[in-house]
Amino acid sequence: MNTQIKSDPTVFVIFGGTGDLNMRKLAPALYNLYLDGWMPKQFSIIGTGRTKYTDEQYRQTLLDGINQFSRSGKADPVKWKAFSESVYYQSSDVKDHESYKEFGTRIEKHAADWKTKPNVIYYMAVSPNFFPIIASNLSKAKLTQDTKRVRVVIEKPFGHDLESAKELNQLLANIFDECQIYRIDHYLGKETVQNIMAFRFANSLFEPLWNRNYIEHVQISVTEQLGMGERGDYYDGSGALRDMIQNHLLQLLCLVAMETPINWESDEVRNRKVEVLRAMRPFTADDVRNSTVRGQYAKGWMEGKEVPGYREEAKVDPQSNTETFAAIKFFVDNWRWQGVPFYLRTGKRLHQSASVITIQFRDVPHKVFPSETSESWAQNRLIISIQPEMSIRLQVQAKRPGLDMILNPVDMVFDYKGTYSNQTPEAYETLLLDTMMGDQTLFMRGDQVESAWELVMPILNTWQNKKSLSFPNYSADSWGPESAEALIARDGFHWFTLPLTSKK
Ligand code: NAP
Numbered sequence: 001m002n003t004q005i006k007s008d009p010t011v012f013v014i015f016g017g018t019g020d021l022n023m024r025k026l027a028p029a030l031y032n033l034y035l036d037g038w039m040p041k042q043f044s045i046i047g048t049g050r051t052k053y054t055d056e057q058y059r060q061t062l063l064d065g066i067n068q069f070s071r072s073g074k075a076d077p078v079k080w081k082a083f084s085e086s087v088y089y090q091s092s093d094v095k096d097h098e099s100y101k102e103f104g105t106r107i108e109k110h111a112a113d114w115k116t117k118p119n120v121i122y123y124m125a126v127s128p129n130f131f132p133i134i135a136s137n138l139s140k141a142k143l144t145q146d147t148k149r150v151r152v153v154i155e156k157p158f159g160h161d162l163e164s165a166k167e168l169n170q171l172l173a174n175i176f177d178e179c180q181i182y183r184i185d186h187y188l189g190k191e192t193v194q195n196i197m198a199f200r201f202a203n204s205l206f207e208p209l210w211n212r213n214y215i216e217h218v219q220i221s222v223t224e225q226l227g228m229g230e231r232g233d234y235y236d237g238s239g240a241l242r243d244m245i246q247n248h249l250l251q252l253l254c255l256v257a258m259e260t261p262i263n264w265e266s267d268e269v270r271n272r273k274v275e276v277l278r279a280m281r282p283f284t285a286d287d288v289r290n291s292t293v294r295g296q297y298a299k300g301w302m303e304g305k306e307v308p309g310y311r312e313e314a315k316v317d318p319q320s321n322t323e324t325f326a327a328i329k330f331f332v333d334n335w336r337w338q339g340v341p342f343y344l345r346t347g348k349r350l351h352q353s354a355s356v357i358t359i360q361f362r363d364v365p366h367k368v369f370p371s372e373t374s375e376s377w378a379q380n381r382l383i384i385s386i387q388p389e390m391s392i393r394l395q396v397q398a399k400r401p402g403l404d405m406i407l408n409p410v411d412m413v414f415d416y417k418g419t420y421s422n423q424t425p426e427a428y429e430t431l432l433l434d435t436m437m438g439d440q441t442l443f444m445r446g447d448q449v450e451s452a453w454e455l456v457m458p459i460l461n462t463w464q465n466k467k468s469l470s471f472p473n474y475s476a477d478s479w480g481p482e483s484a485e486a487l488i489a490r491d492g493f494h495w496f497t498l499p500l501t502s503k504k
Contacts, residue, residue, distance in 0.1 A: 007436035008149075009042035009118040011107050015094060015134055016125030017047025017058070021155065023065035025186075026125060029428035031066050031075065034083045036425075038433055042114045046106060048090045058089035071423055094130050100141035107143075117146070121435055123153040128160075132171050139175040153182040153435055156247055157238065158444070161460065162453040169446040182435050183444040187248040189427030189434075191416065192386040194442070196255045196357070197269075199384075199392060206382075207260070209361065211336045216379065217493055218342045219358040220252050223350040227297070227307055227476075232315030240294075240326040241456055241463065244346040250277065250452045251444070252357060252386075253342055257332050266441040270448060277451035281331040283458040292459055293484045294468060295325030297349040300476030307349065307476050321467045324348045325474060327484040328459065329491075343488055345495065349476040355386035358496045369407060375400070378409040383496070390416040390424065 012030070014022055033039050047058055063084070067074045088106070092099035111117050122138060124131055131154060138144050144152075152172075159165025172181055187193055200206055209215070222244060228235055235243065254273040261268045283291070299309035311318050325347030332342065361380040371377075374397070381395040393411040400406045416424060434442055473481040479495065488495055 005437075006038065006040045007119060007433075007438075009040050009110070009114050009116055010436050011043070011110055011118050011120045012045045012123060013103055013120065014045065014047050014123045014125055015130070016049065016123075017089065018049035018051045018053070018061070019125055021125045022047065023061070024069045025426070025428045026123065026432070027062045028066050028070035029426055029432050031070060031080075031083055032072055032425065032429055033433055035072060035079060038429075040436070042110075042116075042118070044086050044088065044106075044110050044118075046088045046090055046103065048092055048103075050091065050093050052091050053089045055088050059084040059087050062087060071426055094126065094134050094137070097137040097140050100137050100143060104141055104143055117149060119149045119151065119436065119438075120146075121151045121153060123155075125155055128155075128157055131168060135172055135175050144175055144180070147177045147180055150176075151180050151182055151435055151438070152176055153184055155184055156186075157242065158183050158247075158449050159453060160237075160242070162450065162457050165449050165453045169450065173446070178446060179438075179440070181443075181446070182431075182440060183446075183449060184431055185247050185251055185444055186427045186431065187251055187386075188442040188444075189430040190386055191424045191427075191430075192384060192390050192392070193252065193255065194430070195392065196252075196384060200255075201260055212338055212340050214361055215340055216360045216362045217340060217491070218253075218256055218360070219356075219488075219496055220249050220256075220342065220344045221358075221495065222249060222346045222355045223352055223479075224346075224348050225302060225350060225353045225477075227349050228310070228313040228316060230314070232313045235324075236316045236320055236322050239322040239463075240324055240346050240348070241460055245326055245328065245344055246452050246456045247444075249344045249346060250455070253330065253344065256357060256359070257337055257342070259336070264441070266439060266443075267445075269441050270445045274445065274448050274451055276332060277448065277455060279332050279334040279337075280455050281333050282455065285458075285462065288459050288462045291329040291487070293325075293327040293481060293487050294323035294463055295327075295347060295474045295481040295484065296320070296322065296468070296471040297324050297347075298472035298475050300349075300478075302349065302477050309472050309476075310349075311472065321464075321471065323463065323468075323471075325350075325480045325484070327480065327487055329487060341491060343493075343495075345480070345484065347474075347480050351477050351479055352497060353388065354497075356496070357384040357386070358382070359384075360493070369405065373405050374407040376409060377407070381496075383411075 014026060016022055030045060063075060063080060090102055107120055124134055144150050159168055200210065254276045257276045258272040259275065261272045296310050299312060300307060310316060310324050311320055327343065327345040330342040330344060359382040363379045378395060383393040383395065385391045392414045395409050395411050397407050398410045400408045431442060
């Protein structure tokens with residue numbers, strides 16, 4: 001977390017240094033940390049991949065990425081020059097264990113130049129197939145032993161199912177201490193997501209209401225207008241449940257449902273989150289039938305353009321059974337949440353791109369005002385909008401100005417844009433800074449990842465073993481299959497959407 005204390009001198013080794021993630025997110029994030037004064041005085045970024053680049057050529061590719069994707073716009077030539085002098089490139093294949101010695105030599109040289117042992121962060125921005133081989137080769141080259149200074153960042157997806165997640169955890173545990181492992185879920189670095197904890201635990205207002213007595217249900221909705229783009233081959237082996245629910249949406253649920261931590265220690269916060277996953281009701285075969293919905297998009301039109309159906313997308317099996325939409329009703333079986341449904345929904349090619357959590361409070365126990373006074377009665381709602389709009393709204397009933405007593409719902413809004421003039425840091429800036437500072441609060445612990453997999457496995461297995469005969473079952477620019485509406489309507493609710501101002 002931001003403390004204005006800078007980390008010790010740091011060397012980043014970025015596996016996948018020529019890849020999309022580094023170009024679009026990591027390099028711009030590191031550059032913005034530099035601009036904002038968060039980088040330590042002595043740092044070095046070593047990108048690596050098989051592509052042959054000189055340091056100069058590599059710096060130019062990063063500059064192109066930064067000019068295109070940085071939140072601070074095109075790089076200032078003087079500042080870029082100063083930053084880029086700390087950027088290097090090493091061409092190597094992750095499978096070639098000999099080449100790891102070169103990282104050791106470079107790190108030692110930095111240590112000698114800086115006259116101190118630096119923190120070393122190995123960032124795995126490569127295909128998950130390579131996570132084990134990189135970890136093993138780092139270990140063989142004796143680059144992992146300093147548990148205080150050496151850290152490893154693992155990108156998503158962490159495992160393909162429970163068994164593979166356990167295997168990967170085991171392999172990492174043989175090489176690293178848990179305090180060295182940073183499993184990234186970039187959702188946790190988003191400003192609004194961090195603010196869920198600030199809202200809940202820094203205000204006395206919400207806690208008395210934050211339970212089954214006052215909350216009727218919770219909705220967590222992460223919807224996208226985009227289709228596959230270039231990611232068809234990855235996505236077809238994954239699907240909405242693995243790609244979104246198992247990680248991002250369940251993490252959001254944990255933040256809403258967790259108990260109050262006794263302090264801000266990273267393990268204390270993470271313990272409270274794991275407890276939520278452990279309390280979640282396991283799915284029986286009946287639950288999978290009655291409480292889950294899967295969908296796959298058909299071709300259609302989005303904003304005046306014809307778009308292909310999922311099975312017609314590049315690098316997707318034309319008979320694919322992969323879901324591009326999932327809606328699931330979860331329960332958290334503890335005193336606080338008994339009987340309160342948590343509806344999670346995510347999908348591609350939907351009408352709107354938005355990530356929104358809605359907490360719907362129970363209705364008033366007795367209506368004092370006659371029904372004709374309320375034009376559009378709505379129960380109180382707390383609406384946490386993560387993207388594209390960043391806001392927290394409390395929806396309350398109020399009297400409309402005028403001589404007669406007419407009630408309307410109105411919003412009390414905390415809007416980032418209106419409240420703060422500064423640009424908000426990107427999630428990757430927060431998470432990279434936390435990695436440098438050795439703060440694991442916003443990273444997933446091994447047991448947390450396994451608990452999340454354990455929860456979704458019965459759904460995953462049923463969906464995999466039983467092909468959907470109805471696919472494709474929703475059209476582009478819709479809100480998903482009709483059965484998703486039915487899932488929530490059966491309980492007397494409906495999915496909420498925001499009148500958002502911007503689309504993405
Ligand atoms: P990508 O664009 O395909 O990049 C893959 C990287 O791996 C390239 O730098 C490539 O470099 C390197 N690579 C491949 N084979 C290699 C080998 N044998 N030896 C050394 N380097 C090798 O993938 P990406 O989109 O950046 O994704 C990387 C990771 O981040 C994945 O785990 C992905 O799930 C995760 N992620 C990505 C995003 C995103 O927005 N892109 C978002 C969230 C998570 P060379 O070709 O030069 O060898």
